[in-house]
Amino acid sequence: MEYGHPRGHVFYRKMARSYPCITRGEGIYLYDENGKRFIDGSGGAIVVNIGHGQKEVAQAAMEQMAQAGFVHGTQFTTRVMEEYAEALAGVLPQGIDKIYFLSGGSESVEAAVKMARQYQADSGEVERWRVASRWNSYHGNTLGALSLTGRTGSRKPYLPLLINFPHFPPPYCYRCSFGLTYPQCGLECAKALEKMIQMEGPETISAVILEPVGGATIGALVPPEGYLSKIQEICRRYGLLYIDDEVMAGMGRTGRWFAVEHWGVQPDIVVLGKGMSSGYFPLSAAATRAEVAERLKEKGGGFVHGHTYSHHPVACAVGLTVLRILQRNRLVERCRERGNYLMKKLEELRASSAIVGDVRGKGLMTAIEFVKDKKTKEPFPRSAKVTEKILDTAFEHGLVLYPGTGFVDGINGDMVMVGPPFVVEEKEIDEILQILKATLSKIEEKIS
Ligand code: PLP
Numbered sequence: 001m002e003y004g005h006p007r008g009h010v011f012y013r014k015m016a017r018s019y020p021c022i023t024r025g026e027g028i029y030l031y032d033e034n035g036k037r038f039i040d041g042s043g044g045a046i047v048v049n050i051g052h053g054q055k056e057v058a059q060a061a062m063e064q065m066a067q068a069g070f071v072h073g074t075q076f077t078t079r080v081m082e083e084y085a086e087a088l089a090g091v092l093p094q095g096i097d098k099i100y101f102l103s104g105g106s107e108s109v110e111a112a113v114k115m116a117r118q119y120q121a122d123s124g125e126v127e128r129w130r131v132a133s134r135w136n137s138y139h140g141n142t143l144g145a146l147s148l149t150g151r152t153g154s155r156k157p158y159l160p161l162l163i164n165f166p167h168f169p170p171p172y173c174y175r176c177s178f179g180l181t182y183p184q185c186g187l188e189c190a191k192a193l194e195k196m197i198q199m200e201g202p203e204t205i206s207a208v209i210l211e212p213v214g215g216a217t218i219g220a221l222v223p224p225e226g227y228l229s230k231i232q233e234i235c236r237r238y239g240l241l242y243i244d245d246e247v248m249a250g251m252g253r254t255g256r257w258f259a260v261e262h263w264g265v266q267p268d269i270v271v272l273g274k275g276m277s278s279g280y281f282p283l284s285a286a287a288t289r290a291e292v293a294e295r296l297k298e299k300g301g302g303f304v305h306g307h308t309y310s311h312h313p314v315a316c317a318v319g320l321t322v323l324r325i326l327q328r329n330r331l332v333e334r335c336r337e338r339g340n341y342l343m344k345k346l347e348e349l350r351a352s353s354a355i356v357g358d359v360r361g362k363g364l365m366t367a368i369e370f371v372k373d374k375k376t377k378e379p380f381p382r383s384a385k386v387t388e389k390i391l392d393t394a395f396e397h398g399l400v401l402y403p404g405t406g407f408v409d410g411i412n413g414d415m416v417m418v419g420p421p422f423v424v425e426e427k428e429i430d431e432i433l434q435i436l437k438a439t440l441s442k443i444e445e446k447i448s
Contacts, residue, residue, distance in 0.1 A: 001021070001033075002018045003018060003019045003020075003021055004017060004018035004019055020032035020033075020034075020036065020038075021033045022038075024053070025040075025052025025053045026051075026052055026053040027051045027052060027053070027421065027423050027424075028040050028041075028051060028052070028420050028421050028423065028424050028428055029052065030052060030400070036398065037398055038395075038398050038399070038400050039398060039399050039400065039420070039428070039431065039432060039435070040052065040400050040420065040421065041394075041399050041400050041401050041418055041419075041420050041432050042400055042401050042402035042416075042417055042418060042419050042420070043279070043419055043420060043421050044279055044400075044402075045216065045248075045274070045402055046215065046216075046248050046253065046274065046275075046365060046402060046417060046419040047274040047275065047278065047279040048278050048279045048421045049251060049252060049253065049275040049278045049322070049326065049331065049335075049421060049422050050278045050322055050325050050326060050329075050331060050421065050422065050423065051278075051421040051422070051423040052421070054278075054280075054325060056321055056325065057278070057280045057318055057321045057322060057325075058280075059321075060317045060318060060320070060321040061280070061281060061314050061317055061318050063317070064080055064313055064314045064316075064317035065314055068313055069313070069314060070312070070313065070314075071313060072308070073101075073306065073310045073311035074306065077311075078313040078316065080313055080316045080317045080320060081101065081311060081313060081316040083320060084316040084317075084319050084320040084323070085099045085101075085316075087320060087323050087324075088285075088287075088319070088323065089287075091257045091258075091323070092257070092258065092270060092287055093244070093258050093260055093261065093266060093267060093270060094266065095266065095289050095290075096267070096269075096270050096287045096288060096289060097287070097289070097290060098287060098288050098289070098290055098292070098293040099285050099286075099287040100115075100285060100286045100287065100288075100303065100305075100310070100311075101283070101284075101285050101310055101311045101312065101315065101316065101319075102283075102284045102285060102286065102307060102309075102310050103282040103283060103284060103307070103309045103310070103312065103315065104140075104273060104282055104284050105139075105140055105145075105247035105271070105273030105274060105284050106139070106140025106141055106142040106144075106145040106146075107140075107142065107284060107307065108247070108271045108272065108273055108284040108285055108286045109139045109140045109144070109145040109148065109209070109245060109247070109271050109286075110140075110142060110144040110145055111271075111286040111305055112207075112209070112243045112245075112269045112271050112286040113131050113144060113148070113206075113207070113209075113243075114303075114304070114305055115269055115286060115288060115292065115296070115303060115305075116131065116206040116207035116241045116243060116268075116269060117129050117206050118296055118300060118303065118304060119206075119241065119292050119295055119296060120206040120207075120241070121299075122295050122296060122298070122299035122300055123295060125203070125206070125239065127203050127204055128203065128204060128205060128206040128239075129204065129206055130163075130164065130165055130166065130200070130204050130205050130206065131148060131165050131205070131206060131207045131208065131209055131243070132165065132166050132167070132168065132193065132196060132197065132200075132205055132207070132208045132209070132240075133148040133149070133150060133165060133166075133167055133168075133208070133209045133210070134150050134167060134168055134169065134170045134210060134214075135150035135167045135168070135169055135170060136150050136151070136170045136172065136214065136217050136218040136221075136407050137149060137150040137151070137167075137170065137209075137210070137211055137214065137217055137218075137245075138150075138151055138211065138215050138216045138217040138248075139209060139211075139245055139247075140247075141154065143158070143161050143162065143163070144163060146158060146162060147162040147163035147164075147165045148165055148209055149217070150167050150170075150217065151217040151406065151407075152406055152410035152411070153405070153406045153410070153411075166196055166200050166205075168189075168192045168193050168196045169189050169192055170189065170214060170218060170221060171187075171189045171190070171221070171223045171224055171227050172189075172214075172218065172221060172407075173224060174357070174358045174360075174369065174377070175377060175408065176188075176189070177189060177192075182224045183224070183225075183226075187224070187226055187227055187230050189227070190226075190227050190230035190231055190234070191230070193208065193231060193234050194234045194237075194238075197234070197238050197240070202238040202239070202240075205238070205240055206240065206241060207235075207240050207241040207242070207243050207268075207269070208231065208234075208235055208240050208241075208242055208243065209243040209244075209245055209271075210228075210231065210242075210243070210244065210245060211245045211246075211247075211248065211249060212228065212244060212245075212246060212249050212254075212258075212259035212260045212262075212263075213248075213249045213254055213259050213361070213362055213365055215247075215248040215249065215365075215417075216248065216402065216404055216417070217404060217406075217407055218404070218407045218415075219360065219367030219368075219369060219404050219407070219415035219416075219417055220360050220361035220362070220365050220366050220367035220417060220419075221360065221367075222360055222361065222362055223263070225263070227263075228260065228263040228265045229263060229264070229265055231265075232265045232266065232267075241268040241269060241292075242265075242266075242267045242268050242269075243267065243268065243269045243270075243271065244258070244260050244265075244267035244269070244270045244271065245271045246258050246259060246260070246270055246271060246272055247271055247272060247273035247274055247284065248273075248274055248275075248365065249362075249365060250270070250272050250273075250274075250275060250276075251272065251274070251275030251276055251326070252275065252326055252331060252332035252335050252363070252422065253275055253335065253363055253364060253365045253419065254335075254339075254361075254362040254363040254364075254365050255332065255333075255335050255336030255339050255362060255363030255364075256332065256336070256363075257332055258270065259362065262362065268288060268289060268292060269286060269287070269288045269292070270286075270287045270288075271284070271285070271286055271287075272284055272285045272286075272287065273285075275322075276319050276322065277315065277318045277319050277322055278322045278421075280318050280322065281314060281315050281318040281319075282309070282315065283312075283315040283316075283318060283319050326422075329423075331422040331423070332422070334422050334423075335363045335364045335422040336363055338364060338422065338424055338426070338429065339361070339362065339363035339364045339365075339366070341426055341429055342364065342366055342418065342429050342432075343359070343361065343366060345429060345430070345433045346359035346361075346366060346368060346418070346433075347359060348433075349368070349433065349436065349437065349440075350368075352437075353437075353440050353444070354374065354444055355370045355371060355372070355374075355380075355386075355440065355443070355444060355447075356368055356369070356370060356371075356374075356440070357369045357370060357371030357374055357377055358371075361418075364419050364420060364421075364422060364424070365417070365419050366417065366418045366419060367404070367415050367416065367417045367418070368415060368416055368418065368436075369413075369414070369415045370386055370387070370390070370414040370415065371414075379408045379409075379412040379413050379414065380412065380414055380447075381412060382405065382406070382411050382412050384447065386414045386443065386447070387403045387404070387405050387414040387415065387416060388403070389443050389446070390403075390414075390416060390439055390440070390443055391403050391416065393439045393442055393443060394416075394435060394436065394439045397435045397438065397439060398435070399432060399435040399436070399439070401416040401417065401418060402416065402417040402419065403415070403416050403417075404416070404417065418432065418436075420432065
């Protein structure tokens with residue numbers, strides 16, 4: 001049976017392809033109804049951290065559904081939510097311990113934007129409402145989150161609907177916006193934030209939002225040493241809140257519970273999603289310091305926000321079980337170790353392939369950038385659809401990767417992210433690399 005547009009009644013995300021129908025998952029593998037095996041080399045969209053098919057998670061969801069499948073967040077609490085919030089506060093960056101549960105990353109980004117705005121207004125800074133973000137960032141696809149997202153292709157069709165939020169350049173050392181080299185550059189990319197704040201008017205800006213390790217738009221972009229602390233310093237100097245978007249990088253993905261821990265910075269609001277539930281249930285959160293929550297209570301009587309599915313007991317049961325599995329099986333440490341192994345293998349791939357320009361990442365959040373010319377770093381023209389070809393060929397060979405395009409100049413730029421579940425074994429990483437190598441050889445033949 002072929003699944004895809006225009007058969008059936010599903011409005012598929014991609015209408016030009018057909019879809020295998022998955023009937024089972026186990027560890028890093030997915031199996032379709034014909035028995036074909038796929039290696040989930042990117043955990044979907046860098047979501048599945050604990051691996052597929054963990055029955056304990058299903059059991060926890062089922063038990064909670066049998067007890068109380070839904071209560072409204074304005075009317076009741078549940079023991080499972082209280083327990084989960086306490087456990088999560090124990091692993092969140094220090095001082096971040098008031099957690100507002102939601103059901104998707106974009107939703108939580110928007111909650112964070114409103115939280116920052118209300119905090120500023122309740123603190124007497126009534127003009128502060130705009131949030132600064134970076135080009136080549138990803139913060140979601142709902143209109144508020146898309147206004148922050150710095151991905152040209154996703155923004156273009158909806159520009160008239162977007163909010164006027166300012167953007168500044170990312171710390172993309174492989175293609176520095178300022179033509180400089182670290183560390184002689186003096187972190188010009190971080191200083192660009194200060195310049196932007198001054199030009200826009202600091203009194204209009206409530207917060208800055210950043211992915212600590214750049215994700216789906218630019219591919220596992222690790223900031224240079226000193227970059228995030230410089231950003232934090234600028235936020236403090238101009239009275240801005242620092243929103244740390246850990247939807248992709250958080251919950252252990254970079255080998256620490258939260259990626260900001262690598263650089264010792266202290267955000268005011270942390271946004272979580274994806275790995276919180278490892279994809280087993282829609283779950284996300286915007287978490288902040290007690291002082292921020294208290295300010296909202298003092299002045300506005302609380303956070304002027306809410307959704308039907310916020311503070312969902314089944315989502316919390318899933319989240320708590322995923323957290324316990326991560327802790328019990330020491331999966332964050334394991335992610336760090338396996339990540340080191342994966343990066344070593346990716347470096348070998350860079351050395352041996354004519355089209356791998358850069359490999360980067362932390363833990364099991366990694367990416368490969370493809371170029372036409374390794375010396376000049378010239379990207380492939382978008383019309384060559386190199387990312388799509390690599391993705392499709394790898395998929396045919398049973399390897400799932402996560403793609404990204406357009407990050408060089410808004411149109412060109414090709415990369416794939418590699419980010420298997422933390423349960424991946426070294427020999428499975430070897431297999432991923434074997435398929436990648438075979439894929440790249442085929443593509444190099446085709447385009448040479
Ligand atoms: N923020 C970041 C850093 C993300 O990577 C994503 C999704 O990829 C989002 C926000 C949006 O999350 P969602 O797709 O769950 O709305």
